[in-house]
Amino acid sequence: MTDLRALRNIRVVLCEPSHPGNIGAAARALKTMGLERLVLVKPANFPHPDADARAAGGLDVLRAAVCCQSLDQALAGTTFAAALSARRRDLTPEVVDARRAARDIAALARNEEVALLFGPEKAGLGSEALSRCHRLVRIPANPAYASLNLAASVQLVAYELRYACSEHSAEPLQGSTLRPGTHDEIERLIVHLESCMRITGFLHPDRPGRLVQRMRRMLARARPESDEIAILRGFLRSVEDLQRAR
Amino acid sequence: MTDLRALRNIRVVLCEPSHPGNIGAAARALKTMGLERLVLVKPANFPHPDADARAAGGLDVLRAAVCCQSLDQALAGTTFAAALSARRRDLTPEVVDARRAARDIAALARNEEVALLFGPEKAGLGSEALSRCHRLVRIPANPAYASLNLAASVQLVAYELRYACSEHSAEPLQGSTLRPGTHDEIERLIVHLESCMRITGFLHPDRPGRLVQRMRRMLARARPESDEIAILRGFLRSVEDLQRAR
Structure with a gap:
């Protein structure tokens, strides 16, 4: 069953992005995959002409982006959050690859509000942000150089989400009556x-x-x-x- | 079976790219997925500082890029070519989605030289280029706006290729350190x-x-x-x- 409506329940949160060009490119990436909800936490330079230029046909997604002063504000109302991170740490949520994560999220997002977090370009997400997440998502990559551009990561994950939403096998992650707390x-x-x-x-x-x-x-x-x-x-x-x- | 060596037999050909930034970003995208062979056909502006800047850790791939004056030169030695294109045309080779194409190419590239073609940013590949290809590869996208950035397309396809090459790998993702209580x-x-x-x-x-x-x-x-x-x-x-x- 194709259920692209689930994409509406997914917000993509960019935490403290440094380069406005990346914000615009991320908006375009989302638009190409039918995702529309972009949330920015303390962007360094926004709005900015570079963001507009790179957004191309995703300018509407960029214009509708919500700016927040804190991660908690960005996550308000969500019941599930997954974080993209290439770094290894001690205490992390369950680690899954992007394809598996997309399937889980596509299933959840049919009925729940879900967030996908991307960290700042250089540092990545800190442990405080990770501790708010239910999954750590890894993009399988070259171990010798695994540093994808921010917008490229957004593109990949958005693509996997669209793909997962159009797969017919999507089963809900969890049992029926569960209403997870926000x-x-x-x-x-x-x-x-x-x-x-x-x-x-x-x-x-x-x-x-x-x-x-x-x-x-x-x-x-x-x-x-x-x-x-x-x-x-x-x-x-x-x-x-x-x-x-x- | 993991066989990432197949990636060495895949060349990524950018036909007449306009923006040097995209060339650099494509080099970075390839590097993150362990692909190393970038071929440029009549690039508008290359070399260029924007290309270097966007290449980041993929600068070695960018430096090793081969410039060609014709598509035929770029395809020399290959036995199979696939073209990325979002446009619909009358006479095209078999159309497959990126995931399926990546599986086919990963299998072929174990023993053969394969090329992946990407067209110019605005116009896409012309019919002359398409006629040299065995597959037309589509990235499933939003029908209302399916125009991915060039480097974003390269990133997606490179990711699918790496994934396909390691598909039957038993290599687990980083195990969770969870030791559930008894x-x-x-x-x-x-x-x-x-x-x-x-x-x-x-x-x-x-x-x-x-x-x-x-x-x-x-x-x-x-x-x-x-x-x-x-x-x-x-x-x-x-x-x-x-x-x-x-």
């Missing part, structure tokens, strides 16, 4: 959990270590439903009440 | 959580509802690692301590 619900849960861990003395403010990051990573795998988030926060409130009653 | 660790966590929920008064002993069941279900999805279970249990102990200190 990014914002999960962020509030994490803030609540962290505050509660401080209250009980479990988390020492001067040496937080990687506790919160570990919890974030676990929650990303769990993809808690709104109901489950509500239960967890209810429990955390009951812990706060205990403290107040002392 | 069944007994998770059971102990659930008992601990339930007991703690009673202590704070969140869970009423007479009407436990489905709270614990919900948490179980969420943890099953999360498949927490041993370390993560240890963190959660540490937090639960700190909640118990709070109660004891009352």
Whole structure:
């Protein structure tokens, strides 16, 4: 079954892009694959004539791009996020190749809001951004030089998404009744959990270590439903009440 | 079977490219996918600083590019040629999509010299060039705007070629470092959580509802690692301590 409508539920987020030309080229790449939602987090130079020039026939996508001041703002309302990254790190979400990721995302995006994150040209995405993602997407590449241009990466992934959406085999990733919590619900849960861990003395403010990051990573795998988030926060409130009653 | 050596038998031919930046970007795109043979037919502006700039780490591929005065010269020694084209024409060779074409070419290139042709940015390949080709390759794209940037097309096809050459590879993607907790660790966590929920008064002993069941279900999805279970249990102990200190 071809279901290109899923493409409408996919937003492509460029985090702190340095070169306006790349933003324009990314808009064009999206347009050629029928994707239309471009989100920019703190672009270095935007709007810019270079962006317009490289956008070519994707100028409408460029003009409709949403600028955000934070990644959390860019991810608001999403239930799933995947990050492109060529770098290897210790603590990462599950690593999948672009084709596999596109199939998963195409299936999810039929009913959910999904984000695809691309990092700054030089540095790539930092661990804070990665910790908000459910998958780390790798483009199989030459190990001797795997550094694709930003817009080229966007083009590849957009192509795989379009291809996956027109494949007939797309099965939903997860079972039927699941209504995953949104990014914002999960962020509030994490803030609540962290505050509660401080209250009980479990988390020492001067040496937080990687506790919160570990919890974030676990929650990303769990993809808690709104109901489950509500239960967890209810429990955390009951812990706060205990403290107040002392 | 991985046989990336086949990539050495594939030459990528850019016919009369107008923009030197695209030539450089194409060189970079090839390099990222382990292709190294770039051939230029009557480039409008080459060499050029824009080409060097956009080549980035693919500068060696750019420097080794062969310039030709005719398409026939560019195709000398090949046994098979495929042309990228978005335009529809009457008399064309067999039309296949990029994925299918890449599989065919990857198989052929194990023993033969193969060429991939890309036309000028605006006009695309003419019928004279197409008549020298065995396949017309289409990149599935948005029918409302299917005009990919030249280097973006090169990137996509190079990616498909690399993918096709390594398709039957057993080489796994970087394994996740996940060491899921054992069944007994998770059971102990659930008992601990339930007991703690009673202590704070969140869970009423007479009407436990489905709270614990919900948490179980969420943890099953999360498949927490041993370390993560240890963190959660540490937090639960700190909640118990709070109660004891009352």
